[in-house]
Structure formats: C-alpha cells, structure tokens
Amino acid sequence: MNHIGEFIARRRKEMGYTQQKLAERLNISFQAISKWEVGNMLPDIQLLPQIAAVLNTSVDAILGHTHVSRTHYEEKYRGEAYYWGIVPNKLCHEIMKLRPPIEPYRVLDIGCGEGKDAVFLAKNGYEVTAFDIAETGLDKAKKLAEYHHVKVDFFKADINEYVPNIPFDIIYSSGVLHYISAKRRALFFEVLKANTSVNGIHALNVFVKKPFISEAPDLEDAEKQVDPWHSGELQLYYHDWMFYQNEEILFDCTSGGTPHKHCMDVLIAEKK
C-alpha cells in the first residue's frame, strides 16, 4: 500500500463507508477503490477534490502534505513546567457531578494539551482517550499519567482530520474548538454527536469573537488565520440535545505577560 491508498482506506473506515458506498458517492466502480487501497492504482488527479470532500478531509492530507505536525504549542510545552498547570478545568468537576464515575464511562478529551484534565478524569475512574496535535504536550501528558499511575489512551491527531471510530459517553474539550475551520464545523459536530452513546454528554467551551474585546496580544499568526466563532454558534450545533449548562463568560487572562480579556461560550448538553 502507498500513502494515498492507506489514507483513503483508513479514512473510509473511520467514516463508516464500505468500498461500495464510497464508490457510489464518487460515481465510480468499487474495484477502483479496492485497487487504490491495495496500492495497485492511484486515483485520477481530477477526482482528488471530490474524494477529499466525501471523506471530509483535504487534498493535502490525501497526498500526505499535512501541515499539522507543529503548532506554536510545541514550543510552549517544551519547558519543564506545565504551561496550563495541573489543576483541572471547572468543566471536569461538572462532568463528575452529572456523570459520577460509578460506571466505566468512556471519555474523549479533544485537544488535551499536557493532559491535566484527561489525567484528572482517569484518576477518578473514567476510561479516557485523549488527543492533541502537539507531541511535546502529549509527552508531558503521558508523564503525568505515569506519575499518577493511571492509563490514558493518548495519541496525536488534528481536530481537522479526526473522526472517532468508537462511541463515547462523555466528550470534553477546553480551549481548542476555535481550531476547527468554519467549513468543517457542521460535519465535525454531526459525527461527534453520532459517536456518542444515548444519554452521553458533551462538555465544551469555545473562544468567541466580540467587537468590544481586542485580540489577545500573544495570539500567534496561526491562530489569527482560523475562522472566528460567534456567540451562540456552538449551541446551534446542539439544538436537538438537552442543555445542562449554556453560558457566556468574560474572563481576564495574562498569557504572554500582558493582561487581556477573553470571551467564551460554555455548553454542557446531553444526547436524548
């Protein structure tokens, strides 16, 4: 198998497509898909944008030109100290209140950074899977888990590529959703919701843009390019779930050394 065939096979399975189903979506024969996947043939170059659209990915990713391997967090996480500290986010306590770990609930932490929340939840009896794009963060997250003698399934992935392949009971993400491009958001939440067990919960927050809050002074170019989120946008993706918490908060921040403000939408919703 070559990279392209391997990538298409993996992505097809993640999306729950058979070769036949993918062939129908692309209007080609399933034998062609089979040949790509075993490496006997490459897809026609003109078909790449359509393959990327159907598999909810990019032509770059299909070709293996992914730019996801580094973010500025790679550098920020390089130091000894835990950049975000090791105190769990308030949302983790809310999760524990709503779903006390009396059952082995499966949790997904999206963009786990250096793992403070994933490890906290694992210590409290949840079965935790967590990913981030920054390898330096993941290395520290693994050390933190080892230190606390807990098992967490940490792995590297890009939120703009990731598709869950098992259902989760709890999906958690803090300070990360702003990295999802606007064009991917609807499908991202659709897939995330479909891969959540009935009565499962999502506990999420996202930075939102407000005209009266200036851009954080330490914002890196990479972050400026990402499409901003607007108030209430996150909640719209969950209109068919039950809300436990739905609020907008304004808070002070000193990251980068200069005091500034952020606005965040926070949502805890349950699948009915």
Ligand SMILES: C[S@@+](CC[C@H](N)C(=O)[O-])C[C@H]1O[C@@H](n2cnc3c(N)ncnc32)[C@H](O)[C@@H]1O
């Ligand atoms: C503000 S930090 C939050 C980290 C963690 N959730 C916490 O609260 O400690 C944002 C995280 O998003 C990760 N990130 C940035 N772009 C990403 C992407 N495309 N896919 C996955 N994670 C990404 C960064 O590496 C970083 O760890």
